[in-house]
Amino acid sequence: MWSIARYVSMLRKITAQLGFLKVNMQRVMNKSPLINGWPLFWCLTLFAAAFMVRASVLSDLNSPEGISGMIQYSVRWAVPLIFLITATSAMARLFPNTMTRWLMRNRRYVGLSFAAAMAWQGAFIFWISVGHPDHYYTNIYFLRDELEGSSGYLFLTAMIVTSFPFGRRHLSPAHWSVLHRAGVYFLWAYPFSVYWWNTAYYGSELWLDYLFYGLGFTAFALRIAAWGKGRWVGQHATGGYGAGGKLLIAAGLLLGATGSLWQEPVSAVLLAPAPSQTLELWLPFWPFQPFLPLLFLGLGTWLLTPNVDPALPKTQVVT
Ligand code: HEM
Numbered sequence: 001m002w003s004i005a006r007y008v009s010m011l012r013k014i015t016a017q018l019g020f021l022k023v024n025m026q027r028v029m030n031k032s033p034l035i036n037g038w039p040l041f042w043c044l045t046l047f048a049a050a051f052m053v054r055a056s057v058l059s060d061l062n063s064p065e066g067i068s069g070m071i072q073y074s075v076r077w078a079v080p081l082i083f084l085i086t087a088t089s090a091m092a093r094l095f096p097n098t099m100t101r102w103l104m105r106n107r108r109y110v111g112l113s114f115a116a117a118m119a120w121q122g123a124f125i126f127w128i129s130v131g132h133p134d135h136y137y138t139n140i141y142f143l144r145d146e147l148e149g150s151s152g153y154l155f156l157t158a159m160i161v162t163s164f165p166f167g168r169r170h171l172s173p174a175h176w177s178v179l180h181r182a183g184v185y186f187l188w189a190y191p192f193s194v195y196w197w198n199t200a201y202y203g204s205e206l207w208l209d210y211l212f213y214g215l216g217f218t219a220f221a222l223r224i225a226a227w228g229k230g231r232w233v234g235q236h237a238t239g240g241y242g243a244g245g246k247l248l249i250a251a252g253l254l255l256g257a258t259g260s261l262w263q264e265p266v267s268a269v270l271l272a273p274a275p276s277q278t279l280e281l282w283l284p285f286w287p288f289q290p291f292l293p294l295l296f297l298g299l300g301t302w303l304l305t306p307n308v309d310p311a312l313p314k315t316q317v318v319t
Helices: 003-032 037-058 066-094 098-105 108-129 133-140 143-161 175-201 207-231 239-257 259-270 274-284 289-304
Strands: none
Touching: 003 098, 037 066, 037 108, 066 098, 066 108, 066 133, 066 175, 066 207, 066 289, 108 133, 108 143, 133 175, 143 175, 143 274, 175 259, 175 289, 207 289, 239 259, 239 289, 259 289
């Protein structure tokens, strides 16, 4: 009996301590100048820049291979940030807590740090295309990749300009939101598909490729889950819709983990018609193989979450 009382009092102390820690954590996240606003941007940017300078010093930047290596290296500092940005609003809706609120408040600065990391890649791309045009046009240039990459940089530039008041005032709030949402999707889609091809097609032996693919997949899956939560009215669909929804979600997850097993036959089917082969030469991401598992997840979530009753107030939406 005595030991139970002691146990309960110990639990109370731990709970009180946890409450204290939570309040302190909130205070640190909200008030600490280093991890909020522009200082956060500079911390992330200078941290990445230090590694970039170190890698540049260790690389042979006179050779095209050395510069190409830096293109690859620099983008790896940008990729986690765009995946984080993609998932931020979804995490805030799914798991409202101090951390996700902090992320929401600072996503502009995380976004600008992503842009700064991409500027390194842009600089190395410029360097190789001007300094070694033969190598660039023989080994790197491919129309579709060029269109994808250039569209990515156009989106990025427009997003940077309109993240400042002088650029923002040229857009209505609705247009601003369309631009930034489309830009985030595109800039997520590019690296996500690169890592899907690296793992599912080339069978990469690099653990980083699998990690980045998994992070990219999770980021978008979280967006789908948050969208499902917004449609949620307290109960799952039942019967055929419910079963179909669960089946599609399970299939989406399975397909997401087994791309190497299905990419070849699925690509063959999708690229069998001649127009599809033409589109593959220039249309970014066509025929969208990396995104098929996520399409299954989205369809499954749609079936599983019955339509929101227009009479009911919508869940608070944070985009
Ligand atoms: C015209 C613009 C672009 C060009 C010419 C370009 C070129 C390159 C080159 C040469 C590589 C190195 C490939 C290798 O050595 O294996 C690379 C890698 C990569 N690029 Fe780009 N790129 C462009 C735009 C972009 C954009 C907008 C993104 C979006 C975030 C992006 C994401 C990536 C990723 C994820 C990798 C793979 C890095 C790794 O292997 O981990 N690129 N790019």
